[in-house]
Amino acid sequence: MMKTAMEKLVVVGAGITGASSAALLKKILPDGAVVKILDKSRGTGGRMSTSRCSNGKSATVDLGAQYISINLHYAKVHQSIHEELISQGLLKASTCVMEGDKFGGEDILHYVAPAGISSLVKHFVKQAGAEVAYEEHVTKVDIENKKVKLTTLKGQEELCDGVILTMPVPQILQLDGSIRQLIDSQPKVKENLENVSYSMRFAVGLFYDPGVTLSYPWAVKYFRDNPCVCYIAIDDKKRGTESDSVGPSVVIHTSVPFGMKHLEEDKDSVKDIIMKHVKELLPDIPEPAEVKGHKWRYSQIHKSYVNEPGCVVLSQTPPIILAGDAFSHSNLDGCLTSSSSVRDAFINCTGLDQPTNRL
Known part of the structure; x- marks a missing residue:
């Protein structure tokens, strides 16, 4: 398989799956490739959040x-x-x-x-050497000339060679852009996504x-x-x-x-x-x-994606991969299982070499 050019990878979601996926993928990306994490909140952690008092x-x-x-x-x-x-x-x-x-x-x-608990997420973000942009709510995902274009609520645009989406599944289903056509074109995937449910x-x-x-x-x-x-x-x-x-x-x-x-x-x-x-x-x-x-609003998985595949590949070229505890189960090891699946799926999509130091 011919290797895919991979100069910039974006991960949406600064929770444990997003951070550990970024860390694993950094190990197989070409030297100089940029990893960026976008999150709509004001800090790292997702559902592994740690809060500080005001004084x-x-x-x-x-x-x-x-x-x-x-x-x-x-x-x-x-x-x-x-x-x-x-x-x-x-x-x-x-x-x-x-x-x-x-x-x-x-x-x-x-x-x-x-x-x-957020220190675990920060550890993986540091391993990835990732730039993190907070308060960036991704609302649209498009494919343009074999690249992925992400648009945020503020109107900011990010053009990249691949994207990992780790937000809760209902938020994925609300995204605008060509990702909707991608999901609609795979009826079984769409049905399985719609059947995912969370406790609150x-x-x-x-x-x-x-x-x-x-x-x-x-x-x-x-x-x-x-x-x-x-x-x-x-x-x-x-x-x-x-x-x-x-x-x-x-x-x-x-x-x-x-x-x-x-x-x-x-x-x-x-x-x-x-x-x-x-x-x-x-x-x-x-x-x-x-x-x-x-x-x-999305506390823990009540009903996971059927058969818990770890991740779902919506597009191979460019890679658009869905991940998170919805595709495994709601704890640290469920999220690490998902990020390992992301790494393997990404290798399959891009032809990049598999690392020797596996998770």
Whole structure:
């Protein structure tokens, strides 16, 4: 196969799949090739986001993914990447008390991210040497003269030799441009994309000033019977990073049924309802210095793309590849599986050499 010229690759989505795909593809791209990541948010992480309080006096809080659970299968499959993250201090084995753990088991080990869960995504972005452009919402994808042209909500245009789209599937289906014809021309692919569904939930972060003590015997607790709250964590305690000079932080996640019930409401209108339930569950919890709410419209995969292929190639020339947990499953290893599939599909599309150091 003749190699395809590949001077610029764009990844849409600065979450873990986008970042790890960029890192893997950088290894096989020609010297001098540019990797650029576009994201509509204001920071790196996607659903692995870490939030900071406005005054900097409190610990950061993970509003999305909370910790990394690795089973024996993926401990072998992704051993090298796990070891890399652990050796660099980005992951460490969890030693905190988890009450009502829903994801435990003899074959599962939990890991925490001491610097916040978004540090994992930032690690891959750095590996990729990628330029990241924030607050760039891609709305249109076209093919012009064997190149891909991306147009953002601001009217910015990016011309590239290939694109990896890692945003949630409903957002892919909303894109304008020739990508619509590509999807329409593949009825089975379109049907499978339309059948993908996500759960939805709200999250709330509580930030406290230094000197405040949260006297609970656990760092993480699941609540099975509450109509609103399903999970509360003292984030700095969960990570093992408590400090006298920095105030503690707490994260609350709602249940999926609560999220679906309040689907059309915004994060601020629901925040007071959530806090009411928190105070019923933890009557002695101190008043926080700051409260941040977040709405995860696409929290976790409820129904994945059929057979979980890892990625879907919409176009080979130029490469347009769909990826993310929708094509695998919603955890770190699901996203790494997707990015490995992207790498293999990209090699097949372009004829670029396969790297010797596989994920």
